[in-house]
Amino acid sequence: DGGITQSPKYLFRKEGQNVTLSCEQNLNHDAMYWYRQDPGQGLRLIYYSQIVNDFQKGDIAEGYSVSREKKESFPLTVTSAQKNPTAFYLCASSTRDRNGSPLHFGNGTRLTVT
Amino acid sequence: GNSVTQMEGPVTLSEEAFLTINCTYTATGYPSLFWYVQYPGEGLQLLLKATKADDKGSNKGFEATYRKETTSFHLEKGSVQVSDSAVYFCALSSTGNQFYFGTGTSLTVIP
Numbered sequence A: 001d002g003g004i005t006q007s008p009k010y011l012f013r014k015e016g017q018n019v020t021l022s023c024e025q026n027l028n029h030d031a032m033y034w035y036r037q038d039p040g041q042g043l044r045l046i047y048y049s050q051i052v053n054d055f056q057k058g059d060i061a062e063g064y065s066v067s068r069e070k071k072e073s074f075p076l077t078v079t080s081a082q083k084n085p086t087a088f089y090l091c092a093s094s095t096r097d098r099n100g101s102p103l104h105f106g107n108g109t110r111l112t113v114t
Numbered sequence B: 001g002n003s004v005t006q007m008e009g010p011v012t013l014s015e016e017a018f019l020t021i022n023c024t025y026t027a028t029g030y031p032s033l034f035w036y037v038q039y040p041g042e043g044l045q046l047l048l049k050a051t052k053a054d055d056k057g058s059n060k061g062f063e064a065t066y067r068k069e070t071t072s073f074h075l076e077k078g079s080v081q082v083s084d085s086a087v088y089f090c091a092l093s094s095t096g097n098q099f100y101f102g103t104g105t106s107l108t109v110i111p
Helices: none
Strands: A004-007 A010-013 A018-023 A031-037 A043-049 A056-057 A065-068 A076-078 A087-095 A109-112 B001-007 B011-014 B019-021 B023-024 B032-040 B044-048 B056-059 B062-065 B075-077 B086-094 B098-101 B103-110
Touching: A004 A087, A010 A018, A010 A065, A010 A087, A018 A031, A018 A087, A018 A109, A043 A065, A076 A087, B001 B098, B011 B019, B019 B103, B023 B032, B032 B062, B044 B062
Parallel strands: A010 A109, B011 B103
Antiparallel strands: A004 A018, A018 A076, A031 A043, A031 A087, A043 A056, A065 A076, A087 A109, B001 B023, B019 B075, B032 B044, B032 B086, B044 B056, B056 B062, B062 B075, B086 B098, B086 B103
């Protein structure tokens, strides 16, 4: 079955360390997205990519970096510059070729930084 | 600009009660509208969608109608079950594959 795989499900890091969250999709989607979700809050867009080797900052890109070297993969690095990195991170993808195509989400990675 | 406003929660209902979660939007052009559901510890799942005015999306007993005149996409279900307890998000997509989400409405259904 096609889908989006995020790994790991839980991640623990010490303050000051960079950490990379994995996101892989086999839906053949061009567009991929990273969102952050804090308790009781909505989704905030970190970065998105409409095509391989290109990506754009979202609303809260500071302290994060991404790469898009392959269509299937869109890893997110949470750097030590991110002031409050503890959150639930969601990766999503979408096709670009049809109006009304929805986002497909992975099951998320919960990052805890202490 | 584009934005989505949805009903504040939390909402608590008894089993078999009628559910409405209000959603209104602001958008340029002709957006597509979506409802997503999120169960604890999981990602968002698409519940239903509508791509043009007067379209009705439906799935698992949930319905929402795209109302251009009132810029609304309210979610309804005639008889909720305990298993419907989750957080519901209204969203829109605009040209350029940009998505905008509401803040989510938490629903708890008690037996």
